[in-house]
Amino acid sequence: MRTWQVRDVMTTDVASVREGTAYREIVDVLTDRRVTAAPVVDGDRRVLGVVSEADLMYKVELSGQPRERRIVPDRHRREARAKAGATLAADLMTAPPVTVAPDATLVEAARRMDSRGVKRLPVVDDLGRLVGIVTRGDLLKVHLRPDADIRRDVVDEVLRRTLGVRDGVVDVAVHGGVVTLTGQLERWSTVRLALRLTRQVSGVVEVVDALGYAVDDAPHSALRLGGGMPAGIA
Amino acid sequence: MRTWQVRDVMTTDVASVREGTAYREIVDVLTDRRVTAAPVVDGDRRVLGVVSEADLMYKVELSGQPRERRIVPDRHRREARAKAGATLAADLMTAPPVTVAPDATLVEAARRMDSRGVKRLPVVDDLGRLVGIVTRGDLLKVHLRPDADIRRDVVDEVLRRTLGVRDGVVDVAVHGGVVTLTGQLERWSTVRLALRLTRQVSGVVEVVDALGYAVDDAPHSALRLGGGMPAGIA
Numbered sequence: 001m002r003t004w005q006v007r008d009v010m011t012t013d014v015a016s017v018r019e020g021t022a023y024r025e026i027v028d029v030l031t032d033r034r035v036t037a038a039p040v041v042d043g044d045r046r047v048l049g050v051v052s053e054a055d056l057m058y059k060v061e062l063s064g065q066p067r068e069r070r071i072v073p074d075r076h077r078r079e080a081r082a083k084a085g086a087t088l089a090a091d092l093m094t095a096p097p098v099t100v101a102p103d104a105t106l107v108e109a110a111r112r113m114d115s116r117g118v119k120r121l122p123v124v125d126d127l128g129r130l131v132g133i134v135t136r137g138d139l140l141k142v143h144l145r146p147d148a149d150i151r152r153d154v155v156d157e158v159l160r161r162t163l164g165v166r167d168g169v170v171d172v173a174v175h176g177g178v179v180t181l182t183g184q185l186e187r188w189s190t191v192r193l194a195l196r197l198t199r200q201v202s203g204v205v206e207v208v209d210a211l212g213y214a215v216d217d218a219p220h221s222a223l224r225l226g227g228g229m230p231a232g233i234a
Numbered sequence: 235m236r237t238w239q240v241r242d243v244m245t246t247d248v249a250s251v252r253e254g255t256a257y258r259e260i261v262d263v264l265t266d267r268r269v270t271a272a273p274v275v276d277g278d279r280r281v282l283g284v285v286s287e288a289d290l291m292y293k294v295e296l297s298g299q300p301r302e303r304r305i306v307p308d309r310h311r312r313e314a315r316a317k318a319g320a321t322l323a324a325d326l327m328t329a330p331p332v333t334v335a336p337d338a339t340l341v342e343a344a345r346r347m348d349s350r351g352v353k354r355l356p357v358v359d360d361l362g363r364l365v366g367i368v369t370r371g372d373l374l375k376v377h378l379r380p381d382a383d384i385r386r387d388v389v390d391e392v393l394r395r396t397l398g399v400r401d402g403v404v405d406v407a408v409h410g411g412v413v414t415l416t417g418q419l420e421r422w423s424t425v426r427l428a429l430r431l432t433r434q435v436s437g438v439v440e441v442v443d444a445l446g447y448a449v450d451d452a453p454h455s456a457l458r459l460g461g462g463m464p465a466g467i468a
Contacts, residue, residue, distance in 0.1 A: 057370055
């Protein structure tokens, strides 16, 4: 069982532009290639920034508006006005770029997108050179993984190899990425671990717990009955 | 000269899902149709919400994370956890939807997207039924309008019909959507109006002002020299 990496789902034929690419040519590239953003690269393919539909939209939004000045314009408005007046990639782009390495996991990439508020990450090598791009849509592809592949990972890797559960003790059913585990295990802690490791299998949408156990080895089991879960195990 | 409306650029063959559509089927629809979001509709095609890659991403992002509880989780985290655990469109979608009418202008649609923080708007009729969808990319298509079409609007509609400027007084050059106006007009106020109306022509990326004037009829011209612009004219 190998955790999926960015290189497994990224696009390598990336639509990119140069610092001096003009506004309309950028729109042309995005439309032709059916993408919503393009990395801006220098002559060595190093990524300088990303120009997205958001950066280009200001010109539509502020079209024909009087250019009144405010004494203290807020930051968003100031940036919007600057980009509405810009015509070259270098002035339109968002920089510095938020990038990712090809060997990052999909979970790492997803968290970086969320925390930095971006919808795609240019994938760069150790020298900062563009080798691909990964979008939110690419990350979601892991959920298109066939049920049979997911089931094989749960049965072979999680139950048999990692937890040492004998074949036939736990029934594993997978439908549309939703994994249902049914059966009886020895300990409560093994049940928790089985559920947790199953959730980490690439492509798993949800895990339904239909597992029982003989021995309750939960620490602070009084607390657990109250709805909490002991840290470090759950 | 007709200002472009949402109906001119929207997609009418919309990929949509129902309230009960399951997580993986939604991912399937987005991937197959190469879109980043789909409206969720009821049996009468009324739009209930929108399910986007952002709504689906939480499941990737929180994959395998222990479900620790916080005493007071913040709103974003609470929503993220709820959506990470959801498996049906009705629970995953963002609702109520931010929609637009087919006869709205592109500028209105762009401003609504920006103020509401969305990247596409379902287009609905008077009864709230889905008739199309408009993305930021669709709105940018106005900037792919041929230079010759833009020039015709500026010459015929702005200069000749609206301002009554005689032919040959102002030279109009359009390259990549950038309009350069060259020549000599009678009044400062006419110059301002010519620039402003030209910026409103559909597809104009920028207006370069190379116009002179004989009579300075600017109110508060001292203020104008100071860098400001009188409200109501500029």
